[in-house]
Amino acid sequence: MRNFGLSIREKSIVCIGFMGVGKTTVGKLLAQKLYRNFVDIDAEIEKEFAMPIPQIFEHYGEQVFRAKEKELIEKYSQQPLNIISVGGGAFLQKEIQDICMNNCIVLFLDISWESWKDRIHILTDNRPLLKGRSLEDIKSLFLERQNSYSLNHSKFQIDNFKAEEAADYLADALKLSWEIHAPQPK
Numbered sequence: 507m508r509n510f511g512l513s514i515r516e517k518s519i520v521c522i523g524f525m526g527v528g529k530t531t532v533g534k535l536l537a538q539k540l541y542r543n544f545v546d547i548d549a550e551i552e553k554e555f556a557m558p559i560p561q562i563f564e565h566y567g568e569q570v571f572r573a574k575e576k577e578l579i580e581k582y583s584q585q586p587l588n589i590i591s592v593g594g595g596a597f598l599q600k601e602i603q604d605i606c607m608n609n610c611i612v613l614f615l616d617i618s619w620e621s622w623k624d625r626i627h628i629l630t631d632n633r634p635l636l637k638g639r640s641l642e643d644i645k646s647l648f649l650e651r652q653n654s655y656s657l658n659h660s661k662f663q664i665d666n667f668k669a670e671e672a673a674d675y676l677a678d679a680l681k682l683s684w685e686i687h688a689p690q691p692k
């Protein structure tokens with residue numbers, strides 16, 4: 507379904523990108539700066555199942571997790587004025603890509619492998635798809651996933667930015683683009 511009713515300033519913004527790139531951290535800050543509601547899809551899934559993601563994968567399996575991920579993204583992406591951070595695997599589902607591209611502004615937070623791999627030690631515990639895998643395996647996953655993120659409205663290379671700096675930059679860039687797209691007075 508395409509949400510024709512919302513102007514560009516009202517559309518929700520969806521942050522996509524690889525696990526640990528900073529979608530949750532930057533998304534939350536961006537929501538504060540733009541006075542918008544923040545929705546973290548991973549956190550919403552955890553609330554629904556009342557358990558952390560590794561346990562959801564263990565008890566119900568990845569397919570059940572992916573179905574709930576789709577259901578929740580469908581719900582929040584059609585509402586106005588949300589900043590939505592999705593999980594790193596959400597854009598593997600074509601239906602999710604379509605829903606987000608048609609209803610929202612899709613913002614790809616990109617990072618190089620060189621920068622990302624320095625963060626790995628803080629990421630493995632809560633992310634079942636990283637746990638127990640070799641660095642080589644994780645690099646393959648990182649590279650494989652890039653294709654799914656190529657569908658976006660805007661890309662931000664985050665390597666050299668602290669989260670706060672990235673959110674400041676993105677808030678300014680979004681406000682500028684809204685001004686450019688604002689209807690001109692007659």
Ligand SMILES: Nc1ncnc2c1ncn2[C@@H]1O[C@H](COP(=O)(O)OP(=O)(O)OP(=O)(O)O)[C@@H](O)[C@H]1O
Binds near residue numbers: 523669
């Ligand atoms: N710009 C940044 N520079 C350095 N560290 C960062 C930056 N952004 C986030 N981090 C750190 O990286 C870790 C992962 O960030 P975050 O949870 O926001 O990633 P994510 O993209 O939401 O991951 P996931 O796809 O698993 O939900 C956190 O510990 C966070 O503090």
Ligand SMILES: O=C(O)C1=C[C@@H](O)[C@@H](O)[C@H](O)C1
Binds near residue numbers: 548
């Ligand atoms: O990249 C992925 O497939 C995932 C990323 C996380 O955000 C969680 O959604 C989950 O751990 C799966």
Ligand SMILES: [Mg+2]
Binds near residue numbers: 529592
């Ligand atoms: Mg996250």
